Amino acid sequence: METAISFLPVWIVMFPMFMTLVIYYVEQRSEKMRNALSVGTSVVTFLSVLMLYPYMMAGEIIEYSMFQLLPNLEISFRVDILSFSLALLSSFIWMLVSIYSIDYMCHEHGCNRYYPVLIITLASCMGIFMAGDLFTLFVFFELMSLISYVLVVHEESLEALRAGYKYLIMTIIGGLALFFGIIITFELGGSVSLGGETLITVPSTLAFFAFISFLIGFGMKAGMFPLHVWLPDAHPVAPSPASALLSGIMLKTGAYGLLRVIFHVFSPGLLQEAGWMIILAVVAIITILLGSAVAITQDDIKRRLAYSSVGQMGYILLGMSIFTERALIGDIFHIFSHAFMKSTLFLAAGAIILKTGKRSIRELGGIGRLMPFTMLAFTMAALSMIGIPPLSGFLSKWTLSLGAMDAGLPYYVLVLLVSSLLNGLYYLPIIITAFFGAEPGHEHEQVKISEAPYKMLIPIAILAVSCLLFGLLPTNLPFDLSRKAADFLLRGGF
Template identity: 60%
Template structure:
């Protein structure tokens, strides 16, 4: 049993961005510049609060704080272990970069006074999901994040945005009801919904299977796995690019986090193997991987192609947690971190292209690498990482997933990962080749006009590109070590 310590850091990290929306509403009425900087400061402080938890977590301690019976018979609890900390750290870090990016990107957008409060509200909800200590507390913050992010999806208020937002909202309500139903069954059977308790479902009966399916629907909807993915390719392209980056890079992972807790701490690998319920997850993972990659190839809109790519990547993550082997789980958690960096970078780079040129169609990006060299080099780094080409971080996670599949005796999934990587190359490499080797709109023998973005927009993508390289180039790094510790904790070996 790991030593538990009482610490208010997770409470402050979750509540700071939520409470800060109140003064932000007041500040934004007086000064847009002050509003922007206030959002940056709050995001920075939130990241520092999460960073401050590293010392006790590194020492093997678990941060725990409980407020019992606030909502009888449940309370609100906060619990930070390796897994929750890893997700909180990457979430708060990428969120900070996206808020910095938004200062420039949103300067000519409408309704910024609405955008920033809901951006911070979503941050608080997201951190609440990964820093809470029981399923009910997770559910409350999960719903807060989902409803707040709806406002980000419909920000443009165009017919397409409103239609996508309606679809997202309806599926969010369905997922929330399913999740709550699963929590009620869990409490009825186990008498607790706490992650701190080692008691799991012991019998694979009809009630347990109903709870399993309820969790799969509730968290699977947020992940965007087949067949619950239908909201994702519509919502991501219509949202502002910083919101798209967070939706795909961070918020999808809250669903993955929930499923990890359910699989390894509520049901347990032994029960899933005995009942063969893990095969349901494996089949859905295989379909999601192939579907997302195949449909992405057919997309001509840049952000829509990235959105379908996210579906395929969520299939990887579902696969990693479903194989129930240590290597697969390490690769799964590492891919959660890697995808947060890779896909956030891709959406932010796409946002720069749209912001500076207005071009959204892939066919219009010929020669853009000469106009926006920094942006396209960063885009290329993330794209190559997504394909799984060494020495980038995507290669490491796919290698670990492949080894995990072999450990589980499922060599078919190694072949699927290879095929999916080839498909990733089919829809990413033409963009890169056209950008650097294609002929743009500039007349012959005329140097293309330099259209690179402002430093506030370039800084986040350069940082993310650097991490995509660092976490793949060095065999031992913080992300991989934290992934290993989190995996061993879930498997009861840490």
């Protein structure tokens, strides 16, 4: 039994990878089978992750080493509470998105390419979260980054190809920086394993280079200023379910990597002593303000959401630069709540675009009366984004603010609030036009716009309700997980 559990991480990563091949084989014959298998795979992956729950709650750490490539360089898996939290979140959202995809993608071309890629990205994402050392993490990180290119360019329009090219270039730069960082870490620490001792213990020029390299590598993925430029291009052009995953989950891999780097490669004490965290803090503040301010000027709904993601990732980056416990709880909880909020927003926007074909916010007048449930979900997530109680965004912002105050940094709170106001300024007009705005006159086209099909509505509804439930609900699984993970990182992480 013990060995079976320790094999579970490998199973979670390898199962979707294997299923990709199966789907690839099956899809030549039956579309229905393909859809069913995709959903099935993501459901099984989610359940497999869920099976780890009792072990994680007992504080166990599951390790499994697959094989050694070179001395001290191996492919290994390691699941602790932080990995588990993110893997659970990701597989949950993946499951909902793959259900959503069935109806969304049925009007699209190239589904036979979309589904296998969706599933193999899931596998690589699980690989990132469950990696036991930097090398494994790097391998899966690159795999995910490169494969999600296929999702970005799915539309095959000129715009998509351009955005995809930019994404690819940035990804490669990030990957190389990451590689550089890992090499230095290996040189300084003699190992790249994430489980054991802190790898770099002495601040030196070389260590600083490593830190900067990690910052570039993971920060690129997390949409950190000034490396965010690919994000507002790449996320809107992808099909909506893919945008939801790109914004909701894949950005978080960057944040996850940085958390690992800060707490396992370096240590908070070292980073504070060396004063390197100030770089991350400054960049995060710029990211927050820039993302929020630019979002206001965007008219394309998905582009606005993408810029909003930039701002929100700034919160997460800012949160990890403060080493108080509450800030870290808020930080990890914001990963959760942003994933719920942003996937709701993108999926709802996708439903609207699918039904109306309109992406411009000015044209969305009265859509709330035609698609009440979709817009209600959108509203819930948007209000959560602004930080209105009792939604989950409020709780994460609240905890982050208290954490910043614990560290004696009231200006950070001010930044958070200015950004919240800007969030309000760009989300409220969408909601207000949708519910109270005049409908554009249909003189020529009398197309009746109806509510989205239920297979799309259910995932949206589940996510929107999550935004509400994980706000002020007393038994709050994501909050418990964040608290445990923060505790683990600060006390048991090294």
